[in-house]
Amino acid sequence: MPSPARAAPAAPAAPAGADPAVTPARRRAVLAVVVAASVLDLLDSTITNIAAPTIAADLRGGDALVQWLGAGYALALGVLLVPGGRLGDKYGRRRTFLAGIAGFTLASVACGLAPDPASLITARLVQGAFGALLIPQGFGILTSVFPRDQLGTAFSAFLPALGGSAVGGPVLAAGLIEADLFGLGWRAMFLINIVLGGVIVLAAARLLPKDRGDASVSLDGPGAALLAAAMLGLLYGLIDGSAHGWAAAPLLCMAAGLAFFALFARRQRTAANPLIEPSLLRNRGFTSGLVLGAAYFAAVSGLLYVLSLFMQKGLGFTPLRASLGLAPVAAGIVVASVASHRLITRLGRRLVAAGLVVTLAGTGWLLALVLVSGTAPGGWALVAPVLVVGLGMGTCSGTVYVITVGDIDPAESGSAGGSLTAVQQLANAVGAAAVTTVYFGSLADGQAAAAARSLATTAVTTLLCCALVRLLPRRAAPRHH
Numbered sequence: 001m002p003s004p005a006r007a008a009p010a011a012p013a014a015p016a017g018a019d020p021a022v023t024p025a026r027r028r029a030v031l032a033v034v035v036a037a038s039v040l041d042l043l044d045s046t047i048t049n050i051a052a053p054t055i056a057a058d059l060r061g062g063d064a065l066v067q068w069l070g071a072g073y074a075l076a077l078g079v080l081l082v083p084g085g086r087l088g089d090k091y092g093r094r095r096t097f098l099a100g101i102a103g104f105t106l107a108s109v110a111c112g113l114a115p116d117p118a119s120l121i122t123a124r125l126v127q128g129a130f131g132a133l134l135i136p137q138g139f140g141i142l143t144s145v146f147p148r149d150q151l152g153t154a155f156s157a158f159l160p161a162l163g164g165s166a167v168g169g170p171v172l173a174a175g176l177i178e179a180d181l182f183g184l185g186w187r188a189m190f191l192i193n194i195v196l197g198g199v200i201v202l203a204a205a206r207l208l209p210k211d212r213g214d215a216s217v218s219l220d221g222p223g224a225a226l227l228a229a230a231m232l233g234l235l236y237g238l239i240d241g242s243a244h245g246w247a248a249a250p251l252l253c254m255a256a257g258l259a260f261f262a263l264f265a266r267r268q269r270t271a272a273n274p275l276i277e278p279s280l281l282r283n284r285g286f287t288s289g290l291v292l293g294a295a296y297f298a299a300v301s302g303l304l305y306v307l308s309l310f311m312q313k314g315l316g317f318t319p320l321r322a323s324l325g326l327a328p329v330a331a332g333i334v335v336a337s338v339a340s341h342r343l344i345t346r347l348g349r350r351l352v353a354a355g356l357v358v359t360l361a362g363t364g365w366l367l368a369l370v371l372v373s374g375t376a377p378g379g380w381a382l383v384a385p386v387l388v389v390g391l392g393m394g395t396c397s398g399t400v401y402v403i404t405v406g407d408i409d410p411a412e413s414g415s416a417g418g419s420l421t422a423v424q425q426l427a428n429a430v431g432a433a434a435v436t437t438v439y440f441g442s443l444a445d446g447q448a449a450a451a452a453r454s455l456a457t458t459a460v461t462t463l464l465c466c467a468l469v470r471l472l473p474r475r476a477a478p479r480h481h
Helices: 024-059 062-091 093-113 117-134 137-145 148-155 158-179 185-191 193-207 221-244 248-270 284-314 319-347 349-373 379-397 400-404 410-441 447-466
Strands: none
Touching: 024 062, 024 093, 024 117, 024 137, 024 148, 024 158, 024 185, 024 193, 024 284, 024 319, 062 093, 062 117, 062 137, 062 221, 062 284, 062 410, 093 117, 093 137, 093 185, 093 193, 137 148, 158 185, 158 319, 185 193, 221 248, 221 410, 284 319, 284 349, 284 379, 284 400, 284 410, 284 447, 319 349, 319 379, 349 379, 349 400, 349 447, 400 410, 410 447
């Protein structure tokens, strides 16, 4: 369950000013379309947190399918997010948005009709790829219809919409599973996108402003391919190794992934239009924030996935009860994100440190509860520590990247924003695979031991993140960033 803020449109370089001929009613309608697309992306990135055990049991996919369901979507989205934004610049944001939502809807249907684990994993990867076409277009579309002095008000619509989706999405997915509409079971939570995605396609085709794009924009296709190969190698090695033992094949896959990542890093130094500007990587504050954010988001995304598994497999919760058990996380994220927005100018990087400490406190509380009670704690005992984890996540995820870009050149802010959002998605993918690898690798000693070791892994990673805070810029970026 990522932060609600994570699904907001990534910000490329702003286009020319808004069209004064667009009426206020048309602007609100365009805003509704963009927000709805981001909500749909957030819903589909979180529903498998709850549904994975049910899906794996139905398709007989085992632990590997559970891990791929958590990692596949985020992997494709993270690898292709920056190229997706540049495709919008090149071919037009309206055209790219329509291609993204249409492909996303068709991929959702493929997920809902998947007959076996391989088909479902492939469809999830395709779904994430089309999400990467869809999401980055939102900023440019809104900038083209809203006057600059109204953009803040327009973007303020995202937090309540995405916050409500983060709370309600998993509950909706669990409700659909238990309702078993037309005997569809878990498939209904994907097939419902025929309606949701179809409405967005029709509304977008009618309402979004036309733009021609810029044919001179170039893409770093080889760089994206190298990054995709690196991430696939690492994830396949992690998941295959945890599922079938650490034989030669998974170790070779991980080694190949590291080799491809080295080639990707070299490509970023020599490409004409790299995915990450080399000047950003020479900025100590930005690089520290990039590493801190990647480690933190990997840790907490894996933690939430493991909590869902432990609630269902260890505590015997139904999917609906597990989704309600995790709802305090989303509630805490929303509350802390709003509060952090008000405090970040005054507190700067100290707010990031506070978020890490609160996350560590919540994780430690859960760890102590599991060590003392094993698989016997009641559902109410989990509410407070789960809420504390959410408060920590909202404080940290809402501030770490705002602080990270605190001392970069304003001209680099578009590239920095896209890079950070992509890294967050890749961290979600790696975290879901890595922490669940610890969980499944410890199941021989029981559910409580598996959960405890996963929680300890998250706690240690969060503690290491604390050491990087002092390397961040002291203050947030100025408002014009």
